[in-house]
Amino acid sequence: MLKRKGKAVLGIVAALATLTAFSTKEYPKKWAKDDPSEPIFSNFTYTGEDAVYRDNPLKRSEFYSPILQGCYPDPSITRKGDDYYLVNSSFAMFPGVPIFHSKDLVNWTQLGHVLDRESQLKVQTTGISAGIYAPDIVYNPHNDMFYMITTQIASGIGNMVVKTKDPKEGKWSDPIKLDFDGIDPSLFFDDNGKAYVLHNDAPDKGRQRYEGHRVIKLWEYDSQTDQVVKGTDRIIIDGGVDPAKNPIWIEGPHLYKKAGKYYLMCAEGGTGSDHSEVIFSSDHITGPYTPAAKNPILSQRHLAKNRPNPVEWAGHADLVEGPNGAWYGVFLAVRPNEAKRVNTGRETFILPVDWSGEWPVFEGGMEALKPSVKVPAGVENRTNTEGYFPNGNFTFSDPLTAGKLDHRWVALRGPREKFLQITSTGTILKPYAADISEQKPISALFYRQQHKNFESTVSLAYVPASESDLAGITCLQSEKYHYVLGITKRGTEDYIVLARNENGSSRIVAKEKIKPTGKVKFRVKAVGDSYQFAYALDGHNFRNVGTTVSGDILSTDLAGGFTGALIGIYSTIANKIR
Structure with missing residues (x-):
């Protein structure tokens, strides 16, 4: 079962290690034109x-939630004028921290990634669920600057901040390491220009009362030096809403100011089935x-597990004032399959927030979440039109011949540019001497699984030279x-081989000898918890x-961690499937 976030994070933080250098054998072989041992993926x-x-087609006045399907967890949102920017956790994915833009909270485009350089993202030896945690994006009107503050569980970096004048240009600074412990930092800029950092931390030494006891700390922040002011830290929440009940894993803090009062919103209960927002x-x-007298303000933990189309684990939210002064909240949640397992990961949902009274209230946030939300007044839903991020049921097609990769393609632990070459006939994945089961950069591109039921295909031109050579597809947690x-x-x-790797132990599920043709088409289909792999040598007639x-x-x-399933195209010259 999924470990509570805090406990798992503490173990990872304790294991922070200095980045090690790579030997040259882990980088691609010398590139050669028309080399049949260099796999070319297409279509x-x-x-x-x-x-x-x-079963729930949209009305003209509706849009689907989640707005970002698949592994897009820990959303944070900010606004400058009528421009909205949203970021997500990315762990060991490279590039890191996907960033999205919208004018209306309904129609989103992906601008790229905040952390797109090795100088910003040092995750070369981390497990997939280490790396970048809970980014917070915020606009500071006092210096016209955008900040993204996060925890990088890798290479001894810890808490860090990057900044830019314009997220649309994609030029974020190199990380500035911050001098405090804990995770889930966020920034707050007050009306008078003073800045503050909030974050989750352990209780003071000797004062931990129970497993999962955490606190929220507040520091003054010097926006000239981009550092917390030493000696200004104080605990503002100890435990959670009701300390007598030993609440666990208070985290993900965000601070807001409305009508002269300060509002602190946090996740509580861990990022699994007891997740909530308070x-x-x-x-x-x-x-x-x-x-507030009525807490939590968002959760699904109290609802019947056998309800139709269940959404679970709701929490880790952020608020923004939307069009026409209406408030909205983005948050993470999951959609289990019929086996009550979570394969698509933690996704980004949205709900309107009623803040007409003293407290913000997620509209329907304590009821069974519905698949759609009403669009803000005057907004047209264009999510499945050209240029906008799709949701609902859709098809994504990529010939893999364009000059630049779609932003939805990510690698693990290192830049894509080091192992791929885009040609007019497809994308060559230069194989690394690293197997997919290793905590190293691997020669693979990944697309997030975004539905319980899906079908994915890709064509491959390739001739393996030895047992150490392999190219194909992967479904990876x-x-x-x-x-x-x-x-x-x-x-x-x-x-053709199909292998299952469970807890680091690999076994061949099925294998078939084939006539070497130099071309094969792979397919994977999922219906809920059942996956079927197939291949076609003629490009049409698939064989399971x-x-x-x-x-x-x-x-x-089963796998634990914090990511969702990924569908990948992969090559290696260090194949361990024998």
Whole structure:
């Protein structure tokens, strides 16, 4: 089962290590034109077809939530004028921290990634669920600057901040390391220009009362030096809403100011089935903070588990004033499949927020979440039109021949540019001497699984030279939990192999000897928890490789961690599937 976020994070923080240098053998072989051992992938397709969208078609006044399907967790949002910017956690994905832009909170485009350089993102040896946690994006009107503050669980970096004048230009600074412990930092700029940092931390030494006891700290922040002011830290929340009940994992703090009062909103209960969002207020920024009489203000934990189309784990929210002065909240939640497993990961949802009274209230946030939300007044839903990020049921097609990769393609632990070459016939993945089960940069591109039911295909031109060579597709939850379907060699003969890697132990599920043609088309289909892998040598007539296999190892429930399942194209010259 999924570990509570705080406990897992503490273990990772304790294991922070200095970045190690790579030997040259881990980088691609010398590139050669028309080398048949260099796999060329082309014509990738992904089609999602979930019943919840088919059975709940949108009215003109509605849009779907989640607004970002698949592994887009820990959303944070900010606004400058009528421009809205949203970011998500990215862990060991490279580039890191996807950033989205909207004019109306309904129609979103991906601008790229905040952390797109090795000088910003040092995750080369981390597990997939380490790296970048809970980014917070905020606009400071006093110096016309955008900040993204986060925790990088890698390479001894810890808490850090980057900044830019214009997120649309994509030129974020190198990280500035911040001198405090804990996770989930956020920034707040007061009306008078003073700046503050909030974050989750351990209680003072010797004062931890129970497992999961955490606190929220507040520091003054010097926006000239981009550092917290030493000696200004104070605990403003100790434990949570009701300390007598030993609340666990108070985290993800965000501070707001409305009508002269300060409002502190936090996640509570851990990022799993007990997740929730709670609210406090104070007349002074340093407290004391008093919880609302009705807390939590957002959760699904109390609802019947057998309800139709369940959405679970709701929490880790952020608020923004939307069009026409209406408030909205973005938050993470999950959509389990029929086996009650979470394969699509934690996704970004949105709800209107009623702040006409003293406290902000998520509209419907304590009820069973519905698949759609009303659009803000005067806004037209254009999410499935050209240029806007899709949601609902849709098809994504990429010939893999464009001069620049779609932003939805990510690598693990290192830049994509080091192992790929885009040509007029497809994208070459220069194979690394690293297997997919290793905590190293690997030669693979990944697309997030965004539906419970999907079909994905890709064409491959490739001739393996030895048993160490393999290229194909993967469905991956982590380096320890994944499936690989690929073409490799045994002796002088070519084989299609399907391997299952569970907790770091790999076994071949099925294998077939094939006539070497130099071309193959791979397919994976999922219907809830059942996945079926197949191949076609003629590009049309698919042959199943073995029977359906369980998606259990692609779920957060079994694999743990914080990511969702990824669909990848992959090559290696260090194949461990024998």
